Amino acid sequence: MEFIICIxxxxxFATGVYNILQKQLLRIAIGTGLISHAAHLFILTMGKLKRGQPPIILEGITEYTDPLPHALILTSIVISFGVTSVVLVLAYRTVNENNTDNMEQLRGNEYE
Structure with a gap:
C-alpha cells in the first residue's frame, strides 16, 4: 500500500513541476497546489500506514498509531493554503495590472 501511495x-510531484514550468499563471498556481498535495501524501507515507488504536493509553491495547504525521500534515495543509492564497492574489493582481497572464510577455520577451 505504501508503494502505491509513493508512486x-x-x-x-511530476505533474506539479510540469505545471510550474508552463507560461500561464493559473497553471503555475495549480502546480504549487499539486506539489503541496504530493508533500502531504509523502509525509503520510513516511509515517508508515499502519492500523492501530488512537494514542490514548488504555489497558489491553498494545499497538498505537503515531499522531505525529497527522499533526505535520495538518500544519502543512495550513501553510499550503496560505501559499496558494498568496500565489492566486499575486496572479490576479498581475493580470489586472498587465492585461496578460503569459510569463513570456511579463518578462519582456516577444511572444508570437
Missing part, C-alpha cells in the same frame, strides 16, 4: 505522490 501517486511521485506522479503528483
Amino acid at each position: 501517486l505522490a511521485g506522479i503528483l
